[in-house]
Amino acid sequence: MEDAAEINRLNSIARTLRRHVVEIVGIGLAGHIGGSCSSADIVTALYFSKMHYDPKNIHLADRDRFLLSKGHAAILQYAALAEAGFFDKEILKTTKRLDSILQGHPDYRRTPGVEANTGSLGQGLSIGLGMALGLRLDGINRKVYVIMGDGEQSEGQVWEAAMAAANYRVDNLVAILDRNRLQATDTVIKVMDSGSLFEKWQAFGWHVLEIDGHDMQQILDALDEADGIKGKPAMIIANTIKGKGISFAENVVSFHNGVLTQETYNRALSELA
């Protein structure tokens, strides 16, 4: 159990990341606000409490690794990387501009702190498994964290990776499912009902946890519990709200890749103040 001050500190960082998300999207251009806000608390817990890394030495061998398999939420990762000191916060303004180091989806070769190109959905867990196997070969006792979306569970490759990770008994791989129940065009259940994901992941041989993905204490506890799992990978199913923190964007499908007006932009920032 963390003390209240620590939880407050992390919740405050999560609010800051959401504000960055709104500022990066700006006015009049579409941006992935919904899925960035649903992952914000999890990403905060990882970058500002759980993970070991050095923003001044991005190639540090002895580091935990993070993959945003749902790469369309890149702006959230950029906000976290900037706040963590990987690059200047001023650069956030250049996101998606021609020649920016901050692309529409995470780019390993352009952005310090991004560990692989992600965004073609369904591939992050496999990449994470490769990293986990590589770290194990080298005897490096660090973890690989992969955030996936629930719409992404439709990709067949996710289940190839699920099977292989259990087969290789990797216990340095932790997947987090940001289950916000919406995807690009509709609710997940309407687009492609994925059934009981808890039971599916369990059946694939994973240690499965289910939490409230906006409760910082629960997130930290789940990440700690995952540390203790031996001989199998861990899946944390985090129930979240798409657009969390921005009242008019919460649970609204169109904010998957939404546009803000001057008025809604101001409202979003004041709600996140």
Place this chain on the structure above:
Amino acid sequence: MGFTNQRTAYGSTLLALGMENSNIVALEADLGKSTMSCMFKEKFPERYFEMGIAEQNMASVAAGLSLTGKIPFIHSFAVFAAGRAYDQIRQVIALGRLNVKICGSSTGLSDFGDGATHQSVEDIALMRAVPNMIVLCPADANETVKAVRAMAGVDGPCYIRINRNDYENVTGEDSPFAVGEPTVLHQGTDCVVFATGIMVVRALEAARSLDGKISVKVVNVSTLKPFPEERIIQLAKDCSCVVTAEEHSIIGGLGSAVAQALSRQRKPIGFVGLKDTFGCSAHGYDELLEYYGLTALAVIEAVEDIHNCW
């Protein structure tokens, strides 16, 4: 020692590289006894990852391994290695310029019995079109040894196409090899034949039988990308016409690359290759090659045709 087929040369070389460099790892999609990655498995079980029949996961896992400093070689039949895992290769391996080596085995029509689903007629086209990718197609077993060593030494994504069946070596164990360097195997001044893979031996046979009638230069082009455009122009300079020969579709392979390189050279070009068609099953490899016009005779006819047209 001399190998009689490319896949054994491949497997032996991968094994040798594994002994020299502990960062080399191998991944397989349940075809290790065909691709000959099984040789690596036997010696280095802890550095060998059987991924099951899941080529897409295999490609992405290899990407992850490379990001921890490993040098992964992934294996399947060419049709699956380049086709089934295309998006994984494009989006993460090539875009990230990751140090992953892709072995497309049983390429072309060389898996003759299994038919069109297992025969790769467009893997060169697919892999050439991806930015950052190096594409190699060795002429024979001897050249395979050198090509596999070369790809391990390059930092970045690399695709190699490997034939399944036995055939004679046309290059020596000591002949020079370098990525991006075509080699002249037969001198000639009337027509130049640019050939790759198994068509090199057929082009040489064609040149010899045309000796005294048409003087044919045979160039082995084992690097399809980066394509040696300047060298191709230079090698075609003293010849009035050109023929390309490949065990691949004439769309997007060696023929297309040569035509692009020579687009300002005012030389007629003939193309020997698969004419926008899939393969099919046959009882024997030679029978299948003959059916699709991938023979020395087909090269002879193409040379005569293009020479007369000029």
